Amino acid sequence: MNKTFQRIFAKAKSENKSCFVGFVTGMDPDYESSKQILIELSKYCSVLEIGVSFNTSTSDSSIIMSANDRAIKSGAKTEKIFQLIKDVKREITSDTAFVTMGYLNQIHVYGIERYIEDCKKSGVDGCIVVDSNNEAPEDDQIFKELTKNNMAFIKLIAPTNDSNYIKQSLKKCSSWVYIVSYAGVTGSKDVNLNNVKKLSKMIRKQSKIPIGVGFGIKSLDDVKKASKLADLVVCGSSIVEKIKEGSQNGLDSKNLAQFVGQYVKQLSEGVKH
């Protein structure tokens, strides 16, 4: 297990809570605001999941795609996201884990080895690659590089995946596994805890790996319920919506960070057991 995650899980355990994971698209709505938001969010989040924008992503909701658009318009590039993470890490003191979330094309174009090296250099602790198929040669290579660098490879598992698929995924999954609570797109429905229970059971049969839950978590109540079932609770779309709201209202980067931070703060309180 990645060292940062090891510490984070230990700390959470000691505090009798789950870990709160906050997702934002890197450089949404721009570099400086995104930096301030991440700095602010690091106070409330055990894990920061940072989206690397792809303009032709196949699994993002319209909410995330709009965030991607905003980020790309403000100049988001893979390199810049690494820069952003470095800048943020330089300014924070909390022991927060950083995870990149993106699509394979970006990584492939950047070069898998180089991507993971640069992750490492920027202080990234793990990667989510939404469309990296377990059986693809690229997936093997990513797994190899991440493992070599002691970083987490976080795999998504959906309620429609069969046990064979889960087994396959878990083979390469490290630090934690991400359960998608329903078959749909992020932000489109309410979190489905029955699915989570069922999937957790299947996973637990094979592994003790910490379990994260995402998709549809957007209220304090959602967080509370989810944290009863999972080690990590991921909240994305609703944070991204806040960023959009605040920036549309013309807030400058500091105020925007405050505005989003307040929202995340109250959400994150739900992870206490």
Place this chain on the structure above:
Amino acid sequence: MNKTFQRIFAKAKSENKSCFVGFVTGMDPDYESSKQILIELSKYCSVLEIGVSFNTSTSDSSIIMSANDRAIKSGAKTEKIFQLIKDVKREITSDTAFVTMGYLNQIHVYGIERYIEDCKKSGVDGCIVVDSNNEAPEDDQIFKELTKNNMAFIKLIAPTNDSNYIKQSLKKCSSWVYIVSYAGVTGSKDVNLNNVKKLSKMIRKQSKIPIGVGFGIKSLDDVKKASKLADLVVCGSSIVEKIKEGSQNGLDSKNLAQFVGQYVKQLSEGVKH
């Protein structure tokens, strides 16, 4: 030969001239104007050819079709045309021959027998039926009825017709035959006197029937030249154009008749040899 034409031809011969044939669409632009026009024209025309409008005629130029439209709009019907001719004849003193010109559908719908009876009653001396095919049973019937009533059946012959067709036509043609000076539509080209010469020669081989010429005669000069070759000179489109011009200028029926009359008067002077 019809009696009126007999007299007219005799008179023309004695005066050393051809006969001037003036064409108007009956009831163009309306009943009263048309009546006045015909009365006025009777002073200058040996023959008045009166068009019975058909809204789907296949051989009229746009000029004549517009006249047909005006006439139909003002209520032209076969019956009314007969009424018009009767009214005109009541008011004139000149020995003018009257000929109807039209399409078979009107006559067929009216009834061939009835049509020719009503022609007779109205003082019509002959008929032109543009689309009555020599070989059609209707053509035989029209020929029979006209002959019985001593009226002229005036057949058209075109430069493209062969000698066999001419022979067929002349069999039923009486009083005079109408040479079309070119293969085209009325008013579209200039009169073609070479065609007239050629056709006259072919006709003369078979018959002594008087010859009329039409299509493209629109100036005094045209009339002069045509009258050297033919016993009758037919002028249509250019008279119809005058009617249109005068009525568009708002002339009342008397003034319109004068206006058209003056034009026809000067044209008609060309028939002197």
Place this chain on the structure above:
Amino acid sequence: MKIPPFKEHNPPDNLGYWTNKKTGEKYGGQYISPLLIPNLKKVETGFKKAMKNKKFLADLEEQLVNHIGIVTPILRSKELEEIAGGEKKVGKIFLKRTDLHHDSSHKPVSAFSSVFFAKHILKAKKIITETGASMNARAVASACAKLNLSVEVHIGALDAEKVSLNKDITELYGADIKVCHDSTKSLLPAMAAALRSWQSDPTAMYVVGSVCGPHPYPLMVRTFASIIGRIAKKQMKDLIGKSPSTVFAVCGGGSNLSAISYPFYNEKSVDIFGIESAGKGIASGAHAATITSKAPIGILLGARSNVLMDADGQVDPSETEASGLDFSGTGPEICYMASTGRIKFRATTDKEAQETFLMMCKKTGILPAIEACYVIHAALKEIKKRKNPKENHLIHLCGSGESNVARMLKYKKDNE
């Protein structure tokens, strides 16, 4: 596929008349100004020659097969059988898919044949035709482009103003479009204008878009078009071992009706139906149902036939949603066949046709020409009435509806 050769089994007399022996009524003939007589004689002689010219007929057939794509399938439509009550109640329904032809209707068959004839037999340099924004001019212009003849298309000013896919395609094929401002500014005066133009240019050939006009056009067009029926008859034989019980086709001028039904004229067991447009309803007077409304005999555009007209013989304009049916007459042979009862007539209103259009799109995945919807509606009605599970019904799906899409989508939205 070996296409059965043409056999004449309903010839007109020498003058181009079909005579009803019971009533003595004549249909057809050649009522036209002497100026056009030579042109028509040339076509008449040429056509007789052509029908005996084996090379001409073989070359034409080759082009019809490979360019027009005349061997279109016959589709058994279980969807329509369902709608009519199920195969077990009403028998089988087959669609002859001439919508799949080049230029998307039955029209290209006679249009291409006529132009091919004009080029190779008459040695004409130019083609003259008319359109009411329907399929004919497009098909003629296409044939002229391929056969390298110039083409002049007469269109009424009112029709020219309307947005029309067929007209635009006609232009792309290189046709010289002549706008006619005469009379009603619609199809009839445009036809007259085309005839007049031919009268001025005897080296051109006039092409008629249906089985109408003076002799020999009605004979020639149905003879050329009947290859559709010859193929269909053979296909039905292959499919069901015999001829169908019924044949249904829409009837504007009558070309697609004679195209498919001509080869069945002598088979008494085959009921033939011609379907007209009842427009807003026969009683309203706004329709194109010459036969169904019992229009009297008149002489229209060179032929003796039933004609929509008033008591004085002025031709009444037809009214219908389908530009291809918007014609005040019907071809003389068809009128004759109607008078003998060999072809039975029905009429469908515009509204019924429009609903059928939407139904066809949604239930069969076929975008029919609006013209074809008149026949489909009437056929389903008749098939339901016959209620005979042993029967096989053949419907002529005579065109595809690309040019109807804009109006029909508006209709759909207005009626939702």
Place this chain on the structure above:
Amino acid sequence: MKIPPFKEHNPPDNLGYWTNKKTGEKYGGQYISPLLIPNLKKVETGFKKAMKNKKFLADLEEQLVNHIGIVTPILRSKELEEIAGGEKKVGKIFLKRTDLHHDSSHKPVSAFSSVFFAKHILKAKKIITETGASMNARAVASACAKLNLSVEVHIGALDAEKVSLNKDITELYGADIKVCHDSTKSLLPAMAAALRSWQSDPTAMYVVGSVCGPHPYPLMVRTFASIIGRIAKKQMKDLIGKSPSTVFAVCGGGSNLSAISYPFYNEKSVDIFGIESAGKGIASGAHAATITSKAPIGILLGARSNVLMDADGQVDPSETEASGLDFSGTGPEICYMASTGRIKFRATTDKEAQETFLMMCKKTGILPAIEACYVIHAALKEIKKRKNPKENHLIHLCGSGESNVARMLKYKKDNE
């Protein structure tokens, strides 16, 4: 006609990859969120079952023959031979006329097959697809209407605003049109939206309009579509006693190219050409010529293949007059065939295609889809260059141009 059965002779590996043995480069695969994996596995297993299910294959073929009208003619075009320099210099030119299909392009073959598969093998109740106002959605919607499945069509907001005959017809067929406001509001985000929608509804089936997308789509679509080539190959054999010297097809996603050329892959004597849209010129950057412009390998919409993209991996929008070619990628098997040199690539500019469109209308009487004009132009150029009177050239005329008429008539008038 007895249609030769399908034979697999260029299979991908189990994971859906075609691997270039020289370079080691892989094409294809299944790069997609875990949420879609089960859906894809279902399609994969279903497709394997379907290809062994004789009744399914026979029923499908019957419908393709009688409903889609798949046995279209091959037309020898002497007009195009003339233009290329005459038969005596350049040999014979043949056109495979899939423009005569139901719904006027090659697309309905794979679209209908996919929907038929979804209904009978997967027992799906709903179909999801996308469109850029091209032929695919129309064909899918038609199949769904006939087969009584509901259908959801995703379209970019910008494309939805444009007047489009294909879109209107798609609506008449009863499709539920979902407008996508994401990203560039064009085809790519609409495809992503379709995939997301499928992710939410695993009882639906996603239909891809070309040989693109994650495994097994590229394999499945080309397998279904290849019936076009199987028929064409047999027809050529009947016509000239052998296979053609060349096969030309346009390449957007690559479906019509693989459709016609797949059965010739193993015949070394047959030169195969894929033609892309060079848009305003390759150098301008405004084009859709993935292969010709030597676009790098990327992972687009679930598959590894050549992709128009910037240095950071953002996909570049393609630009072309032809909505059917307006795609930033190319199907993986095609990319593979390009990498081995088995398929040679050429590109035609929009301007050249537009001029070819006008030429085809005026010289051949055929209204081609603008997409087909890219291949015709390039084929004529290549044929002139080869200058071999013994050759027989086969060009895939993959669609009819009704939906291009408005823009092309404007182009014609603007350039007169």
